[in-house]
Amino acid sequence: MSTxxxxxxxxxxxxxxxxxxxxxxxxxxxxxxxxxLSLRVSLSAVLAAALIGLPLGAxxxxxxxxxxxxxxVALNALMGLPPVVAGLGVYLLLSRAGPLGELGLLFTPSAxxxxxxxxxxxxxxxxxxxxxxxxxxxxxxxxxxFGLSRARAIPTLLWDARFGLITVVLAGxxxxxxxxxxxxxxxxxxxxxxxxxxxxxxxxxxxxxxxLALGLGIVLLSLVALINGAAYIIGETARRRxx
Amino acid sequence: xxxxxxxxxxxxxxxxxxxxxxxxxxxxQALLHDVTLTLSGAGKTLIMGPNGxxxxxxxxxxxxxxxxxxGQIRWPNGQPRQAMVFQRPVLLRRSALAxxxxxxxxxxxxxxxxxxKAMEALQRFGLxxxxxxxxxxxxxxxxxxxxxxxxxxxxxxxxxxDEPTAALDPAAxxxxxxxxxxxxxxxxxxxxxxxxxxxxxxxxxxxIFLCSGRLVEHSKAETFFSAPCTAEAQAFVKGELVW
Numbered sequence: 001m002s003t004x005x006x007x008x009x010x011x012x013x014x015x016x017x018x019x020x021x022x023x024x025x026x027x028x029x030x031x032x033x034x035x036x037l038s039l040r041v042s043l044s045a046v047l048a049a050a051l052i053g054l055p056l057g058a059x060x061x062x063x064x065x066x067x068x069x070x071x072x073v074a075l076n077a078l079m080g081l082p083p084v085v086a087g088l089g090v091y092l093l094l095s096r097a098g099p100l101g102e103l104g105l106l107f108t109p110s111a112x113x114x115x116x117x118x119x120x121x122x123x124x125x126x127x128x129x130x131x132x133x134x135x136x137x138x139x140x141x142x143x144x145x146f147g148l149s150r151a152r153a154i155p156t157l158l159w160d161a162r163f164g165l166i167t168v169v170l171a172g173x174x175x176x177x178x179x180x181x182x183x184x185x186x187x188x189x190x191x192x193x194x195x196x197x198x199x200x201x202x203x204x205x206x207x208x209x210x211x212l213a214l215g216l217g218i219v220l221l222s223l224v225a226l227i228n229g230a231a232y233i234i235g236e237t238a239r240r241r242x243x
Numbered sequence: 244x245x246x247x248x249x250x251x252x253x254x255x256x257x258x259x260x261x262x263x264x265x266x267x268x269x270x271x272q273a274l275l276h277d278v279t280l281t282l283s284g285a286g287k288t289l290i291m292g293p294n295g296x297x298x299x300x301x302x303x304x305x306x307x308x309x310x311x312x313x314g315q316i317r318w319p320n321g322q323p324r325q326a327m328v329f330q331r332p333v334l335l336r337r338s339a340l341a342x343x344x345x346x347x348x349x350x351x352x353x354x355x356x357x358x359x360k361a362m363e364a365l366q367r368f369g370l371x372x373x374x375x376x377x378x379x380x381x382x383x384x385x386x387x388x389x390x391x392x393x394x395x396x397x398x399x400x401x402x403x404x405d406e407p408t409a410a411l412d413p414a415a416x417x418x419x420x421x422x423x424x425x426x427x428x429x430x431x432x433x434x435x436x437x438x439x440x441x442x443x444x445x446x447x448x449x450x451i452f453l454c455s456g457r458l459v460e461h462s463k464a465e466t467f468f469s470a471p472c473t474a475e476a477q478a479f480v481k482g483e484l485v486w
Contacts (some may be wrong), residue, residue, distance in 0.1 A: 138333060138337075139329075139333055140328065141303075141308055141329065141333065142333035144307075144308055144351055145306065145308065145325075145326065145327040146346065146397075147349075150350060154344075154350070160335055160336045160337070162336075174368070241377055241380075242336045242377045242379055242380070
């Protein structure tokens, strides 16, 4: 009995994989919608987090303001913030009774973007701070000799650290696209509205709809591989070309 | 070769520097004691002395990269336009050409003129063929010439050079020394550190001799090399390093 049970489930998984691949290859509309929304949410979040986090990291690297140490430790700690906690925080902010409840953003893609910004911003700011601080150590005398103020040095430093910073931003994107807790809480996993890859995988798996879950898993995994490949190529190219 | 001195005219009176009782301490250690000197005229000043004498420090104070712990540093004829070339050139992570257009940009040169001026400077310093190369993969000598080309574009009234040939081979040293003479002919005041006696004899109009953070001698080059007044300077000129 038990042997046949294993065989059955193996067969079942095998056909699930086939169906999953078919869904991916045929660009199943439901799957495409979910993937598109996932990318939209995560890319927007990473863009916003980069626009805030890169200058913030550079500023922390350049100015020795009081409280700087506290901010750096906080950012480093927040790099490990559990997504569900971030989701809960944003949920409380955006819920009807919360301070930003008026905006009516809860259970919309905007809320998911906000939650992911909270998750990604510490990564980008903390790692950018490290990179820029190292570069500043090297450039400081030369840029001061040019008569550049610290504020005017920031664009130069961010540009010259660009290859390292691209990897940082990709790491942020990795976190955003992989997390499930935050988007589940503030998005609600509403079909066709706030359902993204990770929440869909969790749901479909619990429903036993393995083909769709697997198909989404394949897409997500490919995406992550693609990002890491890009990060590797960029890093290698930079090392070879710029010395 | 085109005459760049027409493009960047230097009409101001020779920039004078006055240091009055300048001292510099670092972590309770006095690195420079009570230095009083004036630099005037249009000559080439060599700051000489054994390792750790305070040569680079004196120059960084003069250039304004460091503030003195005590004493005053003034430019009685007004703050001149300055540039500094470091022992290890700090080049930006961009092409040779982009390093130069960057300098023109931060000096307020209109975008339309930057490229032509930068190419002219590359040509003058024999780097035209390397314009598109990333600056940081150039050889040591090429990097130093690029740093000189960058200083050239600033059109400095005073040029500080900190051991600019310390890590270079003889051909590259010759190129740097020729470039220094070019600056001098254009009317740029040269202030340079070196511990190489031969180089100093070739270049110096006057010598500032430092020993253990004190100004020991400040005299015309002929006097310094033929009949130094102090025992330390005598030993140094004879090649017996004083520590």
